[in-house]
Amino acid sequence: MFVVHFFENKNELLNQLLRQVPAEGDDVVIKGRKGKVTSVTNIDENHIHVQLFFEKLKVVNKGKAVVDTSKKKKR
Template sequence: MFAVHFIENNNVLLTQLLNRVPTEGEELRIKGRKAKVASVKNIDDLNIHVQVTVEVVNKASKFVVDQSKKKKR
């Protein structure tokens, strides 16, 4: 088993004990977000750093309520 550290921009997103090490270009889901493996770096026999790029999610803007139709008091 390997201690795999998933890192994005020098921030550790997740650390897991895994039997299989992810390969470069592999699609992953980390904390519910899509990520792609950029590089894999072996630190020692058990520790592995995996650089990932997380897909940016564009949040839909909230719809604007038409104020002219509201009743004025």
């Protein structure tokens, strides 16, 4: 069993106790985000640091909702 620390840049995202360590180039999903393993570093015999690169999120701007004023009471 290995303690695997997942990092994005210098931010630690997740610690997991795993039986198999991900290899470089593997696809991973952490917190709903898809990423790729860029490097794997052994710290001790049981501690491993894994650097990740995440895909950019697509931001969709839907705009404001149109309000239907025909049902409002007229004065």
